[in-house]
Amino acid sequence: MSGAVARARGLMARPGAWIDRKGDAYLVRLGGDRRARVNLTLDEAGFRALIETPGVRARPGGGWTA
Numbered sequence: 108m109s110g111a112v113a114r115a116r117g118l119m120a121r122p123g124a125w126i127d128r129k130g131d132a133y134l135v136r137l138g139g140d141r142r143a144r145v146n147l148t149l150d151e152a153g154f155r156a157l158i159e160t161p162g163v164r165a166r167p168g169g170g171w172t173a
Contacts, residue, residue, distance in 0.1 A: 112156045115147055119163070119173040126154070126163065126171040140168075 118124050118135050126149075127134045127141060133154040135147040149157065157163070163171040 109153065109156070111147065111149060111153050115149055115153065115157050118146055119157070124173065125166050126157075128170070 115135050118137065119126070121137060123139055124135065124137050127136055131151065133149040133151075134145045135149065136143040137146055138144070158171075163173055166172045
C-alpha cells in the first residue's frame with residue numbers, strides 16, 4: 108500500500124470525509140461540500156486501491172464516502 112493510500116484511509120475515517128472527482132484526479136475533502144479544502148489528491152490507481160478495502164459508497168450530491 109502506498110503512503111498516499113494509507114493517508115487517504117486515515118482521512119476517510121474522519122467524520123465528514125468524502126472523495127470528489129475532478130478530471131482524472133480524486134480529491135479527498137473533509138468538509139461537507141465542494142468549497143472544503145482538498146486534503147489529498149489521488150490518481151486512478153490510488154483510488155482503486157482505496158476502494159478495494161474497506162470500500163466506499165456513493166454519497167448523495169456526488170462523490171464517495173466511507
